[in-house]
Amino acid sequence: DVKVTQSSRYLVKRTGEKVFLECVQDMDHENMFWYRQDPGLGLRLIYFSYDVKMKEKGDIPEGYSVSREKKERFSLILESASTNQTSMYLCASSLRQAALGYTFGSGTRLTVV
């Protein structure tokens, strides 16, 4: 089974802190994605990556950055956390063109106080 592992299930951070969310997949998938999910807004794509050191902005990249130094790891960085970044963050991976669909991690519930 493909596994996508997010390092934390719950995080509480203070406003202005730099926050790192880590995601690791074990099936050699080329594509990796970061989404946030909020009630009434559905899944919104923050950033995605098609290859190592490659990154593309999604629909809501403002206030976020990403890093993909190794194929299996995709990190989401909140440069200066704000309360409006309190959300559920979901990492996903897939083969090229989503040939076998997406696999999601279990999510990180981030609260910024």
Place this chain on the structure above:
Amino acid sequence: KQEVTQIPAALSVPEGENLVLNCSFTDSAIYNLQWFRQDPGKGLTSLLLIQSSQREQTSGRLNASLDKSSGRSTLYIAASQPGDSATYLCAVAGGFKTIFGAGTRLFVKA
């Protein structure tokens, strides 16, 4: 631009009922369509993946169909159980993007 719509937004049924969840999409040029289940506060769990060349997929009490020409997919759940209570999302993969529906929240009453 692909748009994905799921109707109904919420559904409440008594245990044992057979039910159908709907997913419609506007662009038929897709690679595949995937159905997910999401429990509160959790990630998305893949249920079924239908490739563009396929008409349906089955897993246990679940059956998903795909009709590209009409831009529709249905998820059929047979003999529903309280444990089926969750949000069900469909995702349509095409081009460089996968578009997710907003989901149908299902509640199965014991």
